[in-house]
Amino acid sequence: MTLIIDCHGHYTTAPEAHNLWREAQKAAFKSGEAAPPYPEISDDEIRETIEANQLRLIRERGADMTIFSPRASAMAPHVGDQKLAVPWARACNDLIARVAGLYPECFASVCMLPQSPEADMTSAIAELRRCVEGLGFIGCNLNPDPGGGRFTHPPLTDAFWFPFYEVMCELDVPAMIHVSGSCNPAMHATGGYYIAADTIAFMQLLEGDLFSRFPKLRFIIPHGGGAVPYHWGRYRGLADMLKKPDLQSHLMYNVFFDTCVYHQPGIDLLADVIETKNILFGSEMVGAVRGIDPQTGHYFDDTKRYVDALDITSEQRHAIYEGNARRVFPRLDAQLKGRGL
Numbered sequence: 500m501t502l503i504i505d506c507h508g509h510y511t512t513a514p515e516a517h518n519l520w521r522e523a524q525k526a527a528f529k530s531g532e533a534a535p536p537y538p539e540i541s542d543d544e545i546r547e548t549i550e551a552n553q554l555r556l557i558r559e560r561g562a563d564m565t566i567f568s569p570r571a572s573a574m575a576p577h578v579g580d581q582k583l584a585v586p587w588a589r590a591c592n593d594l595i596a597r598v599a600g601l602y603p604e605c606f607a608s609v610c611m612l613p614q615s616p617e618a619d620m621t622s623a624i625a626e627l628r629r630c631v632e633g634l635g636f637i638g639c640n641l642n643p644d645p646g647g648g649r650f651t652h653p654p655l656t657d658a659f660w661f662p663f664y665e666v667m668c669e670l671d672v673p674a675m676i677h678v679s680g681s682c683n684p685a686m687h688a689t690g691g692y693y694i695a696a697d698t699i700a701f702m703q704l705l706e707g708d709l710f711s712r713f714p715k716l717r718f719i720i721p722h723g724g725g726a727v728p729y730h731w732g733r734y735r736g737l738a739d740m741l742k743k744p745d746l747q748s749h750l751m752y753n754v755f756f757d758t759c760v761y762h763q764p765g766i767d768l769l770a771d772v773i774e775t776k777n778i779l780f781g782s783e784m785v786g787a788v789r790g791i792d793p794q795t796g797h798y799f800d801d802t803k804r805y806v807d808a809l810d811i812t813s814e815q816r817h818a819i820y821e822g823n824a825r826r827v828f829p830r831l832d833a834q835l836k837g838r839g840l
């Protein structure tokens with residue numbers, strides 16, 4: 500039996516009171532006042548938003564569980580500073596913890612981080628520890644561009660990030676490299692910025708030597724790895740030109756791609772070019788692309804259909820659906836074993 504583990508889902512349908520509090524928090528920050536207290540949100544409100552959306556789709560599409568994190572586009576680290584970012588990250592992560600508490604068989608928690616354009620990683624480390632050590636989270640979403648679409652931060656291979664990586668390794672949790680909303684009108688968030696950031700992150704890793712310093716560090720580059728699998732020859736060639744080891748030994752013990760590519764030819768290419776051990780099933784539902792593909796009659800983000808249709812062995816399919824996720828998220832593996840799975 501294979502568990503179908505979706506490694507990429509966000510709480511895009513959070514209760515309205517949560518979103519309204521965020522607006523009030525930002526308004527108070529702007530006018531120099533204290534933020535209002537966080538609203539009471541009942542378990543029933545959370546159940547309603549989950550059962551009508553993510554849980555319904557998990558069941559309809561035949562998956563078993565989703566690795567679940569706060570809404571990515573609302574992380575918005577470029578808005579305000581740490582005084583705004585820390586309470587916002589805590590509120591979002593606490594809500595994820597409540598979802599996983601209500602549906603422990605169906606959701607495993609991943610946290611967002613209170614990053615800000617001018618801040619170091621101190622409060623991100625504290626929040627990661629709070630979530631993993633205190634609330635049972637299994638990973639985090641790390642934003643390589645807290646400036647929100649301007650890429651003014653140092654590359655992921657820079658010492659700026661090292662204190663955070665040390666704690667990731669200590670806690671044995673991976674990070675999904677995930678940007679948020681774009682404040683750059685030249686970059687559409689989910690169509691331009693996300694895919695560009697995925698590609699940029701991979702190239703940063705290629706140029707550096709991060710994993711010889713942190714051999715246990717693991718990154719998931721979402722959205723199918725951005726443009727990387729399609730341009731695999733370019734990156735292999737650049738590694739050669741830059742006198743780096745071949746990509747397999749340089750990066751691919753530590754870097755993984757999800758299957759959030761919303762058509763069959765794209766998934767076929769991913770599975771053809773990238774080794775099975777580096778691919779994790781993901782759909783990012785309910786997320787960026789919510790419509791039905793008129794060519795197939797199925798939802799674009801029903802990525803399980805494409806993986807099911809791949810011409811691969813059952814061992815490979817098991818790795819993409821379950822085995823790789825358990826390897827990349829050891830804390831998920833431990834939780835599942837604790838439930839006899």
Ligand SMILES: [Zn+2]
Nearest residue numbers: 509571677783
């Ligand atoms: Zn996402």
